[in-house]
Amino acid sequence: MAPPVLQDQTPLPHLPVFLTVRGRVCVLVGGGDAAAPKFELLRRAGAAIRLVGADSGFAETADAxxxxxxxxPLTADHLAGACLAIDASGDPDTNAHSAALARAAGVPLNVVDRPALCDFILPAILDRSPIVVAISTGGAAPAVAGLIRQELETLIPPGLGRLAALSGTLRDEIRRRIADPARRLAFWRRLYRDGAADRAAALDLLDQVAAARPSAGSLTRITIGRGGEQDLTLRQVAALRRADLLLVGDGVDPAVLDHARRDTPRRPTVRTPAEAAALRDELGRGLQVVQLVAESVPQSTALLAAE
Known part of the structure; x- marks a missing residue:
């Protein structure tokens, strides 16, 4: 089934990615207050760090x-085989020199505090390894990104990282015991909500979910008024965040969809008996479905039958 056609949304200033640098050469130019946190970040990510032009004190610490x-200064040879480079020198002439060499070598470059020279940026990071949250303002306001990270630190406890690491050891077992994706999602919700002290406790919870009858799904209808996203209530935003499936009607403000998970499937509203039957089956498997309807667009009779 084809996804609904939506209006163009605000373009992303950068493509959010998590890059594997373990064992790969990363060049860091300069050594000082600006270079220290970049060095530590690369070290923790397992990079093979190539430090260029650092002062003697910083170089001695890095060598250890x-x-x-x-x-x-930086040369083209320094960039050979590198997957990325960071210029933390703080010197405008060095910055321009690094940018010219990196462009010629095809090596992505970050220049600290010079977004116009950057091929990529380093966001504010909340580290609950293996859970890592990156917050970016596209280089426009790094201080704001840092403040957001501080707020998230209170919402994402350190123990959640340990729970995620435990979950990674259970993925094959979960797929073996629970074939239905909706019921697997129910398990993950229980594990996230209730937690588990160790693998045995997590497997006990898995047994409970696998043996239980599937809980009934829900169909939540949200009418989007003329104010679009601005008219959403807190309860409606919460429903969007929980949704396993979105049914998007014509004329719905695209900004509303930003409140749902990016991986939540989006489909047009139900228009045929076959689509209504498929929706009933998905509700029977426990999916949380949210239907979005623009205030000026009438609801289809097929969807009424599905309800």
Whole structure:
């Protein structure tokens, strides 16, 4: 079934990615207050750090961690085999030199506090490994990103990282015991809500969910008024965040969809008996379905039958 056609949304200033750098060469230019946190970030990510043009004190500390220490200024040879480069020198002439060399070598470059010279940016990070949350303002207001991270620190406890690591050891077992994706999602919701002290406790919870009868799904209808996203209530936003499936009617403000998970499937509203039957089956499997209807667009009779 084709997805609904939506209006263009505000373009992303950057593509959010998590890049594997373990064992790969990453070049860091400069050594000082700006370079220290970048060095530590690369070290924790397992990069093979190539430090260029650092002062003697910083270079001595970096050398103790196994970094490759090279004298500056940066040259094309320094960039050979690198997957990325960061210029933390703080010197405008060095920044411009790094940008020219990196462009010629095809190596993505980040220049600290110079977004116009950056191929990528380093966001504010909340580390609950293996859970990592990155917050970015597209380089426009790094301080704001840092403040958001501080708020999230109170919402995402350190123990959640341990729970995620435990969950990673259970994925194959969960797929073996629970074939239906909706019921697997029910297990993940229970595990996230209730937690588990260890693998045995998590497997006990898995047994409970696998043996239980599927809970009934729900169909929540949200009418979007002329104010679009601005008219959403807190309860409606919560329903969008929980949704396993979105049925999107014509004329719905695209900004409303930003409140749902990005991986939540989106389909047009039900218009045929076959689509209504499929929806009833999905509700029977426990899916949380949200139907979005624009105030000026009438609801279809087929959907009324599905309800």
């Amino acid at each position: 961690t196994g970094a490759e220490i090279l004298a500056g």
